[in-house]
Every structure is written in structure tokens, then in C-alpha cells.
Amino acid sequence: MKNFQIIRALSSNSAVSSIAKESSAAFIAGGTNLVDLMKKNVVAPDKLIDINGIDLKKIEFLTGKVTIGALAKNSQVAEDEVIKEKYPLLALALAAGASQQIRHMATVGGNMLQRTRCSYFYNTDMPCNKRVPKSGCGAIGGSNRMHAIFGASDSCIAVHPSDMCIALAALDAKVFVEGPKGKREIKFTDFHRLPGNTPEKDNTLENKEIITSIEIPNNNFTKNIHYLKVRDRTSYAFALVSVAVGLDIKNNIISEARLAMGGVAHKPWRLLEAEQFLKGKTVSEATFKQAATLAMKGARSFGDNDFKLTLGPNSITEALTIAAAK
Structure with missing residues (x-):
């Protein structure tokens, strides 16, 4: 892992402003995926912007919906009694993901942004179009037991690893983001991308945008x-x-x-x-x-x-x- 600087942002505005000034920077919250990638030299940001000081940890039950801050911990959401009562599918999916220790560190936004666990992506000695565009896909014709059967391309057959995101897609969630161009919302099913010819792009976030929250409408899927x-x-x-x-x-x-x-x-x-x-x-x-x-x-x-x-x-x-x- 190469040396890096770390700064702390205390608001979403300051976080966006800070990252907009940097050519090689990344947001860090729980770090359960990003730090692994840095240790493996898959990514090597010069600066990390710590966003844990931003007030984005709340779970708010409003008329007809719940809003969950991007920095809410996976364990916090999974163990919330109202979530378990009104959105039990989300609680079940979160409980199925990772270990209890990781769920205590991982955030909702970080879970959404985690990268594939494809072994070729993690091995810098192997070709991977997601890690190095146009270098080839080692999984095609290689070891691909964990890999995709839907929506794959000649460039990439990796899969998204999240459990939480499967439930959020089923529950018609929305994603709220903020960036240099302002705020916007994205349908959850439109947030992540298929690989196509640009598998290095995991999602539809624009440059330097940050996830601020997700929203799930009320539904009858409680039993x-x-x-x-x-x-x-x-x-x-x-x-x-x-x-x-x-x-x-x-x-x-x-x-x-x-x-x-x-x-x-x-x-x-x-x-x-x-x-x-x-x-x-x-x-x-x-x-x-x-x-x-x-x-x-x-x-x-x-x-x-x-x-x-x-x-x-x-x-x-x-x-x-x-x-x-x-």
C-alpha cells in the first residue's frame, strides 16, 4: 500500500468540494472494501476523504417511506425493530451478508459501492478489464465458478457481491446523491450498471458524487x-x-x-x-x-x-x- 493523506469532511458539501479538487482521491467510511483494495494495490488513491463526521447515519420513518442515511451501519439497519417489522426483506438480506464484525463497520453507502470479488480483479498479475481497461478478461476461459449468467459481455463476466442491494432492488428503493452539479435521485435498479464495453464503471454515479441516503417506499411485503x-x-x-x-x-x-x-x-x-x-x-x-x-x-x-x-x-x-x- 502506498502512502496517502487523509482529511476529514464534516458535511456533504465539504466532502464534495474536497474531492472535486483532487485528481486522485476517494471517500472512506467503514473502509471494509476500500482498504482491502488498497492493500492489494488494486486502487491507490493519493488522498482519502473521511466522511464519518457527516450527519448521514439516521434512519427516519416518514409518511409512506423510510429514509436511511448512507453512513448508517449495516448492523444498525438490520437490527432496527421497525425495519424488521416494515421492511423485513432488507433485514434478512443484511443479516446474510458478511460477518457480524464487518456489519458493525460497513455502511449502507459503502455496501452499495463495493467492488466485485472476482479473483482476477484482485490479482494485479492477471488481466482484468475492470481493473485495467482493455487488458482482457481472465475469467472468460479461466476460473469462473462464481461468475455471471446474466448481462455479461465480452469484456467482463464478474458479479456484484452485495446481499443488501438485492433486497433494495426488489423493494423499489431510490438513491439520493450529491455532487458538484447539485443533488439528484436515481432508481435503485438504475444505480448499478451492466459491464458492456466499460466494465470499470460499476454504477451511474457521476464524477465526484457522494451517496447521501436511500429511500424505500412502504409496501405489503411484511409477511x-x-x-x-x-x-x-x-x-x-x-x-x-x-x-x-x-x-x-x-x-x-x-x-x-x-x-x-x-x-x-x-x-x-x-x-x-x-x-x-x-x-x-x-x-x-x-x-x-x-x-x-x-x-x-x-x-x-x-x-x-x-x-x-x-x-x-x-x-x-x-x-x-x-x-x-x-
Whole structure:
């Protein structure tokens, strides 16, 4: 790790002003991903802007929605009693992510901005278009067991590692950001990007913008919900496949459904076609299998991850079954 300077910002305005003046600077909050990347020399900022002094840690329950500050800790959100009551899918997804120690350090904004855990991205001796544009993708034709089956490109087949973000995509969250051009909001499903020809760009943040909060509208997904995470080991492992499910069931009929997957794409993968299919359907194993088959349209594997073509629909069916039985 190279030497760097650190300064502390006490407001979002000062943080934006500070980073706008620097050609090589990064925001740091919990540092649970950034510090790892610096140790591996994957990134090497000259200056870190510590944003922990900014008042962005609140969870506010307002009319029709909840607003969560970008610096709220993952553990703070997951353990909040009202979050568990009104947005239990988010609490479940957060509890499935990382270790308890990391959840006590990691922030909501940092979780959203974490980089892929692709081994080629972390190994500076190997080609990686995400780390060094136009250098090639070692995972294509290489070891790709953890990699994408949706939305991949010839430039990158890495996956986004977050659990929290899968639930936020399913819950129609919004992201609020601030930058040199002012403030704006972004639909959560539009926040992360597919790789295309520019896999180095993980999201749609503009240069020098900072996340200030997220907002989740109220919903009826408080009972028939489930977050299924299939991984190699229960303790601190990233998802091979994960599924976030929210169902609104009345008299055994699904009036509304939300579905998103993790471990399968460069961004949280929302299953909109399967959601539409489930609306108005009677709860049954056959219905869930049909939805799972529909959700897998367009999936493509790359060798080591061929098993995801079977694991994916099985996981969707299982998650829907568990959610409906609650």
C-alpha cells in the first residue's frame, strides 16, 4: 500500500468540494472494501476523504417511506425493530451478508459501492478489464465458478457481491446523491450498471458524487418474504446464487410479487417478467416452477459456472415456496 493523506469532511458539501479538487482521491467510511483494495494495490488513491463526521447515519420513518442515511451501519439497519417489522426483506438480506464484525463497520453507502470479488480483479498479475481497461478478461476461459449468467459481455463476466442491494432492488428503493452539479435521485435498479464495453464503471454515479441516503417506499411485503443465499459455507461467503422474494398473498392468490437475484450479474438482477407472471396466480409448486423457468430466460454460463443454470431456477422455486408458506 502506498502512502496517502487523509482529511476529514464534516458535511456533504465539504466532502464534495474536497474531492472535486483532487485528481486522485476517494471517500472512506467503514473502509471494509476500500482498504482491502488498497492493500492489494488494486486502487491507490493519493488522498482519502473521511466522511464519518457527516450527519448521514439516521434512519427516519416518514409518511409512506423510510429514509436511511448512507453512513448508517449495516448492523444498525438490520437490527432496527421497525425495519424488521416494515421492511423485513432488507433485514434478512443484511443479516446474510458478511460477518457480524464487518456489519458493525460497513455502511449502507459503502455496501452499495463495493467492488466485485472476482479473483482476477484482485490479482494485479492477471488481466482484468475492470481493473485495467482493455487488458482482457481472465475469467472468460479461466476460473469462473462464481461468475455471471446474466448481462455479461465480452469484456467482463464478474458479479456484484452485495446481499443488501438485492433486497433494495426488489423493494423499489431510490438513491439520493450529491455532487458538484447539485443533488439528484436515481432508481435503485438504475444505480448499478451492466459491464458492456466499460466494465470499470460499476454504477451511474457521476464524477465526484457522494451517496447521501436511500429511500424505500412502504409496501405489503411484511409477511410472505424470504432471502435465500446459496453459498459454499454458511460463515462469511459470497453468494453463488441468492434470491430475494416478496409476495403479497390474499386468499391464496398472489396480488403482487417482487423478485431479484444476486450472484448472477454485474448488478442486482430484478426478475420483472417473472413478477408479472405471478400476479393473479394461485400459490402452487407448479406456478413457482413456471416463474423460475421464465426468470432464467437468456441465462448463459461460461464453463465452471454451468451449474448455476440449474441452481438458479431451483433457488427461485425454493425461495418462493418458503416465502409463500409463512
